[in-house]
Amino acid sequence: MRAPLDMSAFAELQGLLDKLAVFGAEAGGGVTRLLYTEPWRAAQLFLEERMRAAGLETRFDRAGNLYGRLLGADPAAPVVLTGSHVDTVRSGGRYDGAYGIAAGLLAVAALKRTCGAPLRTLEVVSLCEEEGSRFPLAYWGSGNATGVYGLEDGAGIADADGITLAEAMREAGFGLEAQTPCLRRDIGAFVELHIEQGIALERSGRRIGLVEAIVGQRRYAVTLTGASNHAGTTPMSMRADALAGAAEMLALLETRAKAAGDPLVATAGRLEAMPGTPNVIPGEVRFTLDIRHDEDAMLESFCRDTLAAFAAIARRRGLGFASRIWLASKPVPMDGGLTGLLERACLARAYSSRRMVSGAGHDAQLFAAVCPAAMLFVPSRGGVSHSPDEYSAPLHLQEGAAVLADCLYELTYGQEWQR
Amino acid sequence: MRAPLDMSAFAELQGLLDKLAVFGAEAGGGVTRLLYTEPWRAAQLFLEERMRAAGLETRFDRAGNLYGRLLGADPAAPVVLTGSHVDTVRSGGRYDGAYGIAAGLLAVAALKRTCGAPLRTLEVVSLCEEEGSRFPLAYWGSGNATGVYGLEDGAGIADADGITLAEAMREAGFGLEAQTPCLRRDIGAFVELHIEQGIALERSGRRIGLVEAIVGQRRYAVTLTGASNHAGTTPMSMRADALAGAAEMLALLETRAKAAGDPLVATAGRLEAMPGTPNVIPGEVRFTLDIRHDEDAMLESFCRDTLAAFAAIARRRGLGFASRIWLASKPVPMDGGLTGLLERACLARAYSSRRMVSGAGHDAQLFAAVCPAAMLFVPSRGGVSHSPDEYSAPLHLQEGAAVLADCLYELTYGQEWQR
Known part of the structure; x- marks a missing residue:
């Protein structure tokens, strides 16, 4: 139930988020990392490098989603996937999306370091787009991974400068035949860690939010x-x-x-x-x-x-x-089994938690259509997000990462799950 | 109490309004005649010509207000003045302002034709500006005539193109030392005929509105x-x-x-x-x-x-x-004596009338500070104004002109008034 990791596994979490925030950093402290722009590209290449350094096998798919894989003993078993999105809104913060990638990367790296190869393949993903801030379309990354979108959907959608999504994708070096197709048919579970973006956790004094449904x-x-x-x-x-x-x-x-x-x-x-x-x-x-x-x-x-x-x-x-x-x-319920697993992990670590509804949309709702999906939140100071003032305390960030790691450990190293 | 005029005196009223509407006419039927623009200048010159043709003595003052004078037997007696403003809002109608000038001109002309010289001097004025549509300042015409403004106030006020009121005035040929000063100290009464711009007369089925106060x-x-x-x-x-x-x-x-x-x-x-x-x-x-x-x-x-x-x-x-x-x-009450005179004129002609408050500002409120002032309204179809759809029926327009003429007759030819 609890991964054999101590909190030092997540000591560099804040540092990693700070490094990611350099890509698209603005004078006023905000981050603007729109799909297929240069800051976006640089952030993905930086993350690829970090995944490689952790010993993960990396690949980009045709849409620009970046995966880091830790191969399991049973390569035919469904893959356990964690991660979030690398893009931001205009003048956004350094936690929305980035946190789920950074924490997932550190969790997978630490599990590899400490426990070696898992039974089932474990992957972390840096999804290319969720916010819909450059093009009038959201969830481009998870949508392509789950088959809600196909790359051809990018042809008719243009940004404010009249550049189509398809053109921008090609200019960024994606959409090529030689690249891995986007659609994943091999995913057994998706777990997304995210900042709350609301004030419910802070107001109630709880440390972890367990998402029962996305509105x-x-x-x-x-x-x-x-x-x-x-x-x-x-x-x-x-x-x-x-x-x-x-x-x-x-x-x-x-x-x-x-x-x-x-x-x-x-x-x-x-x-x-x-x-x-x-x-x-x-x-x-x-x-x-x-x-x-x-x-x-x-x-x-x-x-x-x-x-x-x-x-x-x-x-x-x-x-x-x-x-x-x-x-x-439509509202999207999260998987009860996975959410129960996250709840037990909180109990085991004696982290207070609360079940809640996500009022914001997330990539997890796309994955929920094709596999069991779950989400956990950590507190956002003042409930502020999509703003340079977005902030979550380092301790809260590390606690969320630890619960995520526990869950991933159970799902990929445990004997019980999905036999 | 009733001027010795038959309604044929006002037969050409609609035609005169149609001719005035040519100056600043737009494709969609609207009229745009902003202060000191070419259509404005042309309209004033056209009116000057019509005043001369009627045998009135004309003059422009330094601000561009145009007066047509019918000299009275007693040149020292206070002048009776009627008229309204020649400017329009952008894409305005053909009645707002123009009606009071055209009807006043025909009334004075008919009185001269029929009755000869009055006891007291009678003038009709085409005030240069009321709407504040070109410059962020309203009542430039009546304001200068009554001393609320001086020409020097035009220096610091610019239109959307950065042209100051003072520059525009000089370019239109005004503001010259040689021209008549604006301030009038000789006015004994001001009577303004105007369309209602509201729907109260139409709804109540009355033909003449007697303005007790301007809000x-x-x-x-x-x-x-x-x-x-x-x-x-x-x-x-x-x-x-x-x-x-x-x-x-x-x-x-x-x-x-x-x-x-x-x-x-x-x-x-x-x-x-x-x-x-x-x-x-x-x-x-x-x-x-x-x-x-x-x-x-x-x-x-x-x-x-x-x-x-x-x-x-x-x-x-x-x-x-x-x-x-x-x-x-502040609210401006109209003169009770003059309003009573207008009310008696309506009674004598068996025109239904109602006392009312003007919800819109008018030049009469500027004159009210320096002399007895009164206003009368005729119905506006649907209460619409400041629009190409502004419309008042020819019969209503003529009735308003007849009541105005009765009032002017009493004030300038009558033995009783202001002795």
């Missing part, structure tokens, strides 16, 4: 159409003020979301009021909705009832109402 | 500061969502404004939410408030109480709150 998400674009009119000569009773209607809707959204309770979250992140002139009543308002829950039925009913309530508000106010769904992902 | 206005810029955070990983209870706070404030604003009753109007015309990303909780929101009422005490208490309620909402939500006032004008 489903729905995103809508809502348009309200009223009548743009003179702010001075139009009495309150004769207005069709699209912004006043939006205000009533957003107040209701918040009330309904709070009433639904955790883990439901509902956010209007973008709102535009037209024409946007101080002395003109807004005739049109567009806003977005981002609604998440870990139960599909709850998500469905909340969205349906909220939009129906919005439509009723619009009708009463004489406003035109249109909503369009532009993103819908 | 006071206050405009504020409000900034709310919360915490921008991940829309998925931040529970509802741990948010400082600036947009949710703004929604609660705007809902309250509307409720309070409706409760206050007409003529109070309150509008948030512009709202920006930052960073404006669908999956990020807005950390900052800026919005504007435009609040109007015809009683200064009511305006003051409504603004004070509303901002206090906003501040309380912000405190409860843990949001930073700042408000800045950037425009404040």
Whole structure:
């Protein structure tokens, strides 16, 4: 249940994260490492070198996912995979994604050093892309590894400069026939270690988050159409003020979301009021909705009832109402067996833990479609992420890595699992 | 009480408005005639020609206000002035401002034709600017005529191209020593005929609006500061969502404004939410408030109480709150004697009328500081103005002109007034 490693195995974790943060470092302390850019390429080559130095067998697949392999005694047994993504958002932090790769690499290296070859093959992966920050598409790395995407999907998607994903991939030296195909059919388990990016662990004083499910998400674009009119000569009773209607809707959204309770979250992140002139009543308002829950039925009913309530508000106010769904992902439960394994590892080390729902999407949800998948979180200071201020304490980072190592040890050296 | 004119005196009113609309005409039917531009200049020269043709003595003052004078038997008696502004907003209509000039010109011309010289001097004015559409300053014409502005105020104010008001004035041929000074000390009454720009007359089925007061206005810029955070990983209870706070404030604003009753109007015309990303909780929101009422005490208490309620909402939500006032004008009552004269003229012609408050600002409020001033409105179809769709029916336009003529007749030919 517990890997025969002491914490010195993870002593260099913070140093490794600091080195990774050099690739794409910005003056203000942020890191920008977008898919297929030079900082991205340099980070992957650096990681390849570190994997090799640890005695792992490395390879890039055609999409640019980097694997480091520790061959098991039974090469036909399903592979146990850990890792996360190497790309960042613009002006992101040094932990989101990078932590799961660095900790996985150190765990696999330490297991090799201490225990030699495992029964089952163990791999660490530095997935090429998860954030969707350069191209309007997320999970390019895990999506290609799990067959959700094929490389041909990169042809029609361009970045802000008009460069297609396919072009950028070729320029970075990928997408070649000679390279390993992306699709993995040999994975038996995927375990991803990540920073929480929320404040639940910090607030509850727990050290490890055990992810039971990754929320489903729905995103809508809502348009309200009223009548743009003179702010001075139009009495309150004769207005069709699209912004006043939006205000009533957003107040209701918040009330309904709070009433639904955790883990439901509902956010209007973008709102535009037209024409946007101080002395003109807004005739049109567009806003977005981002609604998440870990139960599909709850998500469905909340969205349906909220939009129906919005439509009723619009009708009463004489406003035109249109909503369009532009993103819908179902909730993804993590594997109960793997999560139980992680929980027992926390108990054995006497680390406090809590089961929780991930409100953010992760690569693990892609792997969950093709193999048992699990995730564990460590605390994010202040719940801040996607920011230069992203921070997790070195001790927390090492504890997460130790629990990951315990789990990987059980899965690849243990006699019990998946016989 | 009634001018000895039949309605044929105003038969060419629509034609004159159509001709004026040629200056600055746009493909889509709108009119853009900004201060000191070529269309503006052409319109003023056209009007000067029409005034001369009617036998009026014309002159431009240094700011570009155009006067047409019908000299009275007593040249020392205070002058009776009518008119409005010749400039438009961008893509405005053909009635706002232009109507008051055209109708005034036809009324004065008809009175001269029919009645000869009046007892007191009667003038029609085409004021150079009211809208503030080119330069960030409104009432340049009436402001200079009444001493609120001096020409030197044009030096520090530039349009979007960086051209100062003073430069534009000189390029249009004004601002010269040789020209008539702007300030009028000889005006005994100002009567302005205008389209309503609101829907009150149309809704109530009345033909003439008698303006009792022009509202006071206050405009504020409000900034709310919360915490921008991940829309998925931040529970509802741990948010400082600036947009949710703004929604609660705007809902309250509307409720309070409706409760206050007409003529109070309150509008948030512009709202920006930052960073404006669908999956990020807005950390900052800026919005504007435009609040109007015809009683200064009511305006003051409504603004004070509303901002206090906003501040309380912000405190409860843990949001930073700042408000800045950037425009404040007091309500301006119109002259009761002149308004009574207009009301009696409506009665004599059996035109239905209603007393009302002007929710928009007008040149009459500048003149009200230096002489008795009055305004009358005719219906605007659908309450639409500042738009190519601005429209008032020819019959309504003629009726307004007839009431204006009656009033001017009484003021300048009558034995009773201002002896």
